[in-house]
Amino acid sequence: MALASRGGSSPPPAILLKEVYMPRCSECKKFVSLDENEPEVNDVDIDEEGHITATVRIVNVCAECGEELTEAELVIESDFDLTTIEHTKECTAPEITIDEGVCERITRSEGKGRAAKKFYGAMLTCKVYCTYCEASQDVEIQDDIQASAMETLS
Ligand SMILES: [Zn+2]
Ligand SMILES: [Zn+2]
Numbered sequence: 001m002a003l004a005s006r007g008g009s010s011p012p013p014a015i016l017l018k019e020v021y022m023p024r025c026s027e028c029k030k031f032v033s034l035d036e037n038e039p040e041v042n043d044v045d046i047d048e049e050g051h052i053t054a055t056v057r058i059v060n061v062c063a064e065c066g067e068e069l070t071e072a073e074l075v076i077e078s079d080f081d082l083t084t085i086e087h088t089k090e091c092t093a094p095e096i097t098i099d100e101g102v103c104e105r106i107t108r109s110e111g112k113g114r115a116a117k118k119f120y121g122a123m124l125t126c127k128v129y130c131t132y133c134e135a136s137q138d139v140e141i142q143d144d145i146q147a148s149a150m151e152t153l154s
Pocket of ligand 1: 065
């Protein structure tokens, strides 16, 4: 009786479906994962009623070669409660403004498995302040867009 064992025939491990959006890179022609670049804050504004509008450009690049693949311009809007600014007693001419803040990329997924939708976005942390008395308050605003709704570059 031959005792030679035929090893190495165990079945391959199951392939897990990743819950990621994988576009095909126009440069290296592979289906690739994406890297998220630093968001570009183009504009941050606040009006007299406390309505904030910010414009942020986000770009996702090929993780393999760095080619820019998808982009979106997010227009983030939010209402800020101006009464949370505690002006000093001496503040006779309050004037509210907002700085450009610090911007970070954010992601989230909706749903599970094959049907999962991936969203890419940006979160801005800004300071709303009075140019007269310098009273201030931090505010966080954010928005995102579904990966498949982003504009394809190149
Ligand atoms: Zn590539
Ligand atoms: Zn003030």
